[in-house]
């Protein structure tokens with residue numbers, strides 16, 4: 410009896426630590442493969458929807474893409490490359506990698522990683538540790554939106 414209680418006391422904090430640090434619910438990241446350092450050819454989730462992607466891009470609580478980038482109608486920020494016509498300039502696989510982890514394309518760009526698992530070193534709240542900023546579906550919706558920007 411005493412042994413069982415001692416074990417429970419030891420196990421509890423370890424288990425709690427795992428829950429906090431591990432991937433949580435639908436924020437659990439799916440595995441992906443970067444090909445030749447330039448693209449992620451396979452989608453992370455079923456069919457992206459460009460309209461939902463546009464909403465993610467405009468939402469500062471999610472992608473917040475238009476905080477920095479100008480969108481197709483010139484709306485948004487001017488600190489980053491204009492996204493108009495990006496779908497004609499870049500493959501879907503490259504767009505996916507740019508959203509997931511831009512640092513793989515250019516190591517000097519360190520904070521453009523919307524599908525990297527976050528840790529405390531990145532100054533995120535404890536709840537966000539072990540999760541990604543966007544869900545796999547949000548990434549695919551953004552890729553579909555970016556790919557649709559052809560003019």
Ligand code: HEC
Nearest residue numbers: 472473474476477488489490504507508515518521523551
């Ligand atoms: C904090 C500002 C900022 C935010 C927010 C941001 N970006 Fe970027 N993005 C940049 C910068 C700066 C670059 C250029 C990086 C470089 O090559 O030096 C870039 C590059 C890109 C590129 C490549 C552009 C090209 O011409 O090759 C794409 C695609 C892109 N971002 C999409 C997104 C999407 C989608 C989001 C929202 C999930 C987003 N960005 C959010 C700053 C931002």
